[in-house]
């Protein structure tokens with residue numbers, strides 16, 4: 360492959376004059392991969408050689424490769440950097456459909472997970488205890504809402520959601536999460552995934568830089584990739600997002616996605632100092648922070664930290680919440696709290712792009728909140744999940760001993776079980792699935808190769824009764840033992 364010629368052709372036909380060399384190279388290689396000019400499995404020239412061939416700094420090449428890896432176009436291992444098997448047809452053959460996934464766009468095929476496990480099983484992350492949801496109360500509220508519904512409410516609804524629900528959510532967030540908001544800033548969504556899609560499409564343009572935590576939440580990555588944003592993976596440490604001065608200088612973001620109250624998947628809590636610093640720096644570069652507060656209603660050791668959104672007046676923060684963990688995922692109701700200046704333009708955008716409906720569900724939920732039944736349910740679930748978390752901690756100690764570390768167990772409904780590098784967590788995860796147990800590999804949450812992934816598992820414990828915890832953990836420990844790579848002989 361003549362990379363210099365490839366780049367020269369791309370520069371004259373497709374590039375924009377304002378692009379940096381890094382952007383030019385990244386876009387050029389991405390286009391070559393998409394068109395099939397660089398085919399799946401093909402090894403890219405080593406960064407040092409490519410730098411010499413193109414007359415560019417090696418760092419420029421490294422950043423472009425890292426970006427491609429983050430987006431899933433290349434994979435890197437000890438042997439070098441290879442074009443990923445995207446299972447997509449090159450665009451010129453698009454009429455034939457996408458290879459391996461007929462009818463899917465390349466964008467959609469890239470977003471497909473390697474497997475699609477069910478979520479009703481021991482340790483499935485993010486699923487609350489469905490058996491403990493008060494279905495009878497919910498059915499009554501729904502019934503009442505439907506009976507009170509006027510025919511006019513069968514029409515398209517308010518694009519931002521039912522006023523009664525927006526108001527009830529604003530009251531709850533002010534009291535429970537320290538969020539500064541008026542009902543006019545609250546937008547009802549079909550859950551956080553829908554909110555992330557909306558944010559990606561309405562608050563950034565294709566090619567704009569979005570920061571994502573690494574390791575991080577793949578649902579956010581999917582939304583950002585779908586909107587063709589430039590995803591930059593920022594490493595987290597035990598306290599959460601930890602951007603360096605170089606990150607701010609070299610990749611100033613338009614959007615920053617962060618899970619400050621319970622980093623996903625490691626569970627770090629971003630300290631107040633870090634939160635304030637992030638807000639200040641975001642203001643300085645004109646970035647908007649997307650705070651995903653997905654499970655902070657469950658906090659077991661001490662009072663919760665308030666949301667970032669309410670930490671400083673006029674903080675450039677858009678706050679996301681969901682009822683998937685506090686109620687049930689199939690409800691598909693979440694919300695965003697947008698800065699006041701965005702409320703009107705976003706309402707206009709949503710009205711055109713995502714008409715709302717399901718008034719009865721929203722009104723029943725407003726009633727659930729307003730009458731205090733939501734708070735009662737949360738209190739009950741907090742007690743139950745604390746018991747389950749404690750049982751999990753004790754079982755891990757019994758069956759893994761000092762070989763495992765638990766992270767992020769002070770909040771939420773999952774924790775991270777961190778194991779040594781000798782545990783091939785992805786293989787154990789696949790083997791566990793065959794035995795009917797969902798344990799997502801920690802290494803699968805790495806976003807690009809920027810950080811050596813830690814090995815271990817994300818363990819969702821909300822659905823596992825305390826009495827069943829020991830047996831499930833014993834089963835997992837036996838599998839880990841079976842797959843643990845033997846130390847090489849000296």
Ligand SMILES: Cc1ncc(COP(=O)(O)O)c(C=O)c1O
Pocket residue numbers: 484485549550551552553576578618623651653680681682683688692693
């Ligand atoms: C980090 C994070 N954000 C948000 C969600 C919830 O998304 P949704 O409201 O789309 O169900 C999850 C679900 O697992 C999650 O892990």
